[in-house]
Amino acid sequence: MIDIRLVRSEPEELRRALARKGAGELLDDLIEADEAWRQLTSRVDELRARTKLKGKPGPEELAALQQVKVDLQETEAALTEADKRRAELLDRVPNPPAPDVPDGTSEEDAVEVKRVGEPADFAFEVRDHVELGGFDLERGARLSGSRFAYRRGAIALVELALYRFALAKVMDHGFEPVLPPVLVRAEAMYGTGFLPTDEVNIYRVERDDLYLTGTSEVALASIHQDEMLDGRELPARYAGYSTCFRREAGAAGRETRGAFRVHQFDKVEMFAFTDPELSPEEHERILSIEEEIVQSLDLAYRVVCTAAGDLGPSAAKKYDIEAWFPSQERYREITSCSNTTDYQARRLNVRYRREDRSLGLVHTLNGTAMTARVLIALVETRQQADGSVDVPAVLADYGAPQTFKYCHQRRTVAP
């Protein structure tokens, strides 16, 4: 949610920023709805003030009060309507982009910030992760439909090692490990900005009116809902490991091969609550932790800053790390980190007490420490001529084999 006071005090400036996200008209509607709401509010307040009295009323007074009651009912009904319209708009207006975010509306408009490492040069024909083995997609599809994958054997161990490795890394940087619920109430989805805008991409369990989270960001942001944090204890940093569920509604037919885009994957997510002044600094810090992790796995990557119009509703600014995928011969997103400023904090009502006892909204930030996509980049990057894969030594401590090769045994016999 944006700051309604800013809407009233700086409408032109805010409109320019929101127009970059394509939400200029939405703001105009909000301004109008807010004005109507304010007028009705003061009328209701005035009527209510008249009903206040000390002790019992006399008979004449009572008659007057009964009339006030009728007027109040009418005005309150109008206010309820006005409030509903205003709240709906307030729910939909996105967080304005930060000034240093590039213009544009699509992935192609992102600005490259830096490029690290050289894409591997293979002297043999490159296999993709499906050909290298361990991803059982046919059986995944038979079980659950397309975009579901079993990971089997060595791959399962490497993947788990990646999560455990990333968790250890972020713990070194002060993040508390958290295993969060993945089934949450609508409130948490609204609070984090996934509802109402992103509704089509969310799995819903209708019978119990719960939603499956597409990232542990939802549960981590909500960890301090309605709380007042001690300013001296900020930043509060959490690292969630969870399975993530996404309907991928807009992506029908796209990238159907392999496990690159699936409905269910696992992720280690960093999440921070900070003093508002320090969130840009924390954002850079989270990015640098992501880079540290990617670098320690020897992946070639680049960092891009997402264009304003391509940002989600909550994000004011977002960096993605894109790793080189040898089979696709291009850089693809493997991590993403956003500064959501006070947008989620206002919706979730997460505040902090300053030294001078005053209260303020915190800023929240999130970033990917590890996902299954890293596993794909890793196996493709470290494949050998014979189809085996050389696993980075840093993962050995976390249970990964040093090397592995799949022989495509299907454990079935001819009919």
Add this chain to the structure above:
RNA sequence: GGAGGGAUGGCAGAGCGGACGAAUGCGUCGGUCUUGAAAACCGUUGUGUCCUCACGGGCACCGUGGGUUCGAAUCCCACUCCCUCCGCCA
């Protein structure tokens, strides 16, 4: 799944339908005392929203949503969550 009990300020915990935004304790912050601190004592201390340049004022908020009433923390209904017991299951 069944039977009870509960939800009030940062926390704990009182609260006859009107004087209750709400006792009290702890905590907070300020002060006295002290070389300094602790203890003690005195004082202070909710949040949101609207109007106002400001001083200040109005309104709302006692789990959530409805209802009764001129008037609800208080009475009624529904829901959510927590606790205890019983049953069932991992």
